[in-house]
Amino acid sequence: MAQEKKLVEAITSMNEDFAQWYTDVIKKADLVDYSSIRGCMIIRPYGYAIWEHIQKNLDTRFKETGHENVYMPMFIPESLLNKEKDHVEGFAPEVAWVTHGGSEKLTEKLCVRPTSETLFCEHYANIIHSYRDLPKLYNQWCSVVRWEKTTRPFLRTLEFLWQEGHTAHATAEEAQEETIKMLNVYADFCEKILAIPVVKGKKTEKEKFAGAHATYTIESLMHDGKALQSGTSHNFGDGFAKAFEIQYTDKNNQLQHVHQTSWGVTTRLIGAIIMVHGDDSGLVLPPAVAPTQLVIIPVQQHKEGVLEKANELKDRLSKVARVKIDDSDKMPGWKFSEHEMKGVPLRLEIGPKDIEKNQAVLVRRDNREKVFVSLDELETKVTELLADVQNGLLEKARQMRDKKTYIAKTLDEFEKTINETPGFIKAMWCGDRACEDTVKEKTAATARCIPFEQEKISDTCVCCGKEAKHMVYWGKAY
């Protein structure tokens, strides 16, 4: 038990220093290691396995909605990046430039893709000719690079993994439908798979994507009351199509520009999982993305029959869950805290006395509830408990989010609330950029989104007092 204590003590408490707690968890749970390249992380097997589950589930959803995967080059020639004015202004300041290939200096420098709109547009201009070629529903899994000044594993890194959907449609209506459809796919994925409730809405003009007509977002709330933009879906209208001359002949033989969308989520979702579900014992993983859903810890494993029984249970349970057995020579207490640190949803303990009674002990990671289960009904019980943990985590996260969601009718109230009890602030807005800027200046909070579900907090803008147009979710954000 001395060792167990030591392991737990090694993590800073959440309430004491949230940032340090986060750093402790990602290191101790073996999610990442640092590399010698500033701001780039090594995603270790345990962290990468979570990403693989995210990928697999999302990829299935993309394919079910008719999307196909492709792969674009990782380099973008400077001239291509420059084609869409807003886009290049948004991204050029933060790209990495390749200037030499082998020993030769390139005649045109290439940037490492920060996002691939320009590449998709160039390709679409090549392959789209007729209305029969539409829609094009493409997606790409890859890594992208943005030369950020301050970085943090998963949340903001120089290089990160993501998927970027890029679609082209015949009409503005279809593009808008696609934009919202994919936002809903993300929202449903976050709630059902990551157990993270999200607020869906539209970004303000100030916060929208460089080159987009409109940006939609899902926003989630972390344990420290900060917001995390968890996925975005952009409607480009025909802006890129005009810059890149992506045209098709419609049924009446008229040339038309296509209407485009793009949408993406990144490895930052892993950061969200950590900061929404984690606690002072470490990571807490939703079963749907947990690399190991149940860990078997043999108690008094040197005693005859214990390891055999543990292995027998592993074989049985492997049919209903992702199971590991920890038969290392560490003490059970040490193993308990190690797998708690890693957020394994369920722990099964089995020792000589349990075997005698034909039972096992099951312990939930989320609330530490402990139950004795007959070995005869183990599969049923484990399946049930995993579903309970998954649902329980979503419910708990929703309660946390709701508890940390406040309303403000005046800027003073806004400032006081966000400083004393950080969280989402719901407040009215007149729609003027000036007020958005003032709010940020005074409170450090940004407009997270204009939610689809509008409420009337008051009649007037929280900042200028003029007539309000929208209710906005505000917050300090990662």
Place this chain on the structure above:
Amino acid sequence: MAQEKKLVEAITSMNEDFAQWYTDVIKKADLVDYSSIRGCMIIRPYGYAIWEHIQKNLDTRFKETGHENVYMPMFIPESLLNKEKDHVEGFAPEVAWVTHGGSEKLTEKLCVRPTSETLFCEHYANIIHSYRDLPKLYNQWCSVVRWEKTTRPFLRTLEFLWQEGHTAHATAEEAQEETIKMLNVYADFCEKILAIPVVKGKKTEKEKFAGAHATYTIESLMHDGKALQSGTSHNFGDGFAKAFEIQYTDKNNQLQHVHQTSWGVTTRLIGAIIMVHGDDSGLVLPPAVAPTQLVIIPVQQHKEGVLEKANELKDRLSKVARVKIDDSDKMPGWKFSEHEMKGVPLRLEIGPKDIEKNQAVLVRRDNREKVFVSLDELETKVTELLADVQNGLLEKARQMRDKKTYIAKTLDEFEKTINETPGFIKAMWCGDRACEDTVKEKTAATARCIPFEQEKISDTCVCCGKEAKHMVYWGKAY
């Protein structure tokens, strides 16, 4: 039928101009598109779906043999690349250099990974301490960049997709066992899944990987008689471990260097599929990696009941195969050649007369055999035929390879054979680099490998006439 003819005519015949045939196929089968970055390709949905099947099957095999996936940064600082002497000499001349991030000039330039040995080594030095930490069996799926002068889609591109396995072991024996195990995984995968027979063997010192102790390879033979290195597995010994100080404490509390391996296959496997199985009508895909295994072509689809029946069959057959229906408004003949071009293994034709007779027509892509099948036994027959096509392709490829494998006892014979009937040349070798160089100079052929299965062609080296040490497979290579 006029349209069908036109489509087929659009491909150059293999025998006329193999290189042009290859280019025609990859374009007409919608595998790739060119981009504005020299030597980089866009992998289109149909090409990428083949890669996804390759990935999925290999990834399962890697996991079954105990490997875990990770993700390393895509950049390598110059100083890190420089740590292992042979390695940097091999790769530095062909890397892309990032010199600027945003608007700032970097203090140390970064190369875009051409391969990730150095990154894995740095990480291993960080995380390996004790014999309990071994073995480390890691793999990574990513893209890498090599600044090649001449490029060709799939076969040699500036950027390509691959997987790179990197492992660390306690002993030299374990590392050697791993090296051969993964070579066998590749060989089995190529034969069973890609229907491509391979020769397994060791590379000569001249041909081995920069920094390796020994390189093993699987070599396949293309339709034009050229060899393609299809996968490699390297034993690094403790060379990298010494350069990067990767040490562990063994059971006797002694510091030891680890022994390492790496192994990889790339998107060039898609090039192999094209050049081994393709014909003058286009691509021929092994069912195991075919995005569509069976295409349903309704005949006289405007007639009552035809489309309904075709869709009903699609639903039924989707349970046993990857099925598509082509109900576009093109002529059946056009559809036939389009799906032949794309290499779909089976075609099902169904028209009013077939429906009357409760039958369908099934046509194999590989040998164009046509059978009439009762609708009652369609699932069984399709499953059978797909297995037949898969096996038939391997058998056909083996016959082609064997037919194009020659022996040579003298350099004259060698030269004449490889020029008149390109293929593998089996010939004896004394083991001297000088002879290897002479063979290359005179014949343009390189030592593909010293095969595990040795034969005695003669007693003396094909070049110098001295005593022979090994039988070698030689060939001109991609």
